[in-house]
Amino acid sequence: GNSVTQMEGPVTLSEEAFLTINCTYTATGYPSLFWYVQYPGEGLQLLLKATKADDKGSNKGFEATYRKETTSFHLEKGSVQVSDSAVYFCALRDDKIIFGKGTRLHILP
Amino acid sequence: ETGVTQTPRHLVMGMTNKKSLKCEQHLGHNAMYWYKQSAKKPLELMFVYNFKEQTENNSVPSRFSPECPNSSHLFLHLHTLQPEDSALYLCASSRERSSYNEQFFGPGTRLTVL
Numbered sequence: 001g002n003s004v005t006q007m008e009g010p011v012t013l014s015e016e017a018f019l020t021i022n023c024t025y026t027a028t029g030y031p032s033l034f035w036y037v038q039y040p041g042e043g044l045q046l047l048l049k050a051t052k053a054d055d056k057g058s059n060k061g062f063e064a065t066y067r068k069e070t071t072s073f074h075l076e077k078g079s080v081q082v083s084d085s086a087v088y089f090c091a092l093r094d095d096k097i098i099f100g101k102g103t104r105l106h107i108l109p
Numbered sequence: 110e111t112g113v114t115q116t117p118r119h120l121v122m123g124m125t126n127k128k129s130l131k132c133e134q135h136l137g138h139n140a141m142y143w144y145k146q147s148a149k150k151p152l153e154l155m156f157v158y159n160f161k162e163q164t165e166n167n168s169v170p171s172r173f174s175p176e177c178p179n180s181s182h183l184f185l186h187l188h189t190l191q192p193e194d195s196a197l198y199l200c201a202s203s204r205e206r207s208s209y210n211e212q213f214f215g216p217g218t219r220l221t222v223l
Contacts, residue, residue: 004151036214043113043199043214044152089152096165097212099152 002027006090006100013080014108021075021103023064023090031094033057033066033073038087038102047075047088082107112136113215115200121221122190130185130218132200138213140206141183143175146197146217158183159206190222 006023013019025033032051036044048057053068062077073090085107090100113134122128134141143155157165158177172194174186183200197217203210 041216043115043201043216044212045214046211049211091152097154101149101151 002029002031002092002094002096002098004090004092004098004100006088006103009087009102009104010106011103012106012108015082016079017107019075019077019080019084019105021088021090021105023073023075023100025071025073025090025092027071027092027094029094031092033064034091034093034097035062035064035073035075036089036091036099038089040086044089080105080107082109113200113202113213115198115215115218117218118216119219119221121223122187123223124190124192126190127186127188129187130198130200130220132183132185132215134181134183134200134202134213134215136202136213138202138204139180140203140210141177141180142201142203142212143183143185144199144201146199152199156185157206164206187220190220192222195220195222 003026034049035047037047038044048059050057050066056065064073064075087102087104089102116131140159142157145153155169156175161177172189176184197219199217200215201212203212
């Protein structure tokens with residue numbers, strides 16, 4: 001069946017550092033891929049999405065490219081801020097939506 | 110009021126209690142979802158409603174009973190829960206049940222079963 005694997009956290013970085021959170025997936029069809037973010041005390045918010053191979057989703061300085069050949073959708077940001085501290089979830093949606101376990105990100109000032 | 114709201118935000122209940130979680134969306138969406146978020150586990154989709162009809166039940170125990178009286182409201186009725194049911198319960202909505210539609214989440218109800 002379909003599944004999503006993302007890197008274990010927590011990830012701790014200093015402000016202005018480069019961020020990569022890895023996400024790989026297995027799917028039998030052609031899923032859409034998503035990154036959601038959950039700030040403390042809140043529900044999940046869609047951060048970005050890509051619906052087909054080679055699409056790049058981007059939002060708030062974050063980017064992720066749908067790589068079918070490596071079945072990956074890694075999240076990147078060139079310069080993180082303290083306000084980016086949150087839990088990040090990779091997800092795929094084919095017939096059903098499946099989330100990864102989440103990666104907690106701490107940004108130190 | 111806009112977005113997806115959930116009440117209560119926190120709930121503590123005993124194993125013999127009966128309680129209900131409420132979700133309301135003001136986005137004009139037609140699909141609504143219940144998720145369970147437990148520590149160190151992937152987010153689990155529990156139920157899906159599309160145009161008030163239940164379209165998915167992902168092997169959820171019968172002690173959880175959903176109700177969708179209209180496209181704007183979704184309830185989760187709880188009875189004889191177990192301590193392992195303690196979790197954050199998230200409600201979400203989307204324009205309709207489609208793989209391309211963004212889901213909008215509420216803030217969740219933090220449930221503790223004693």
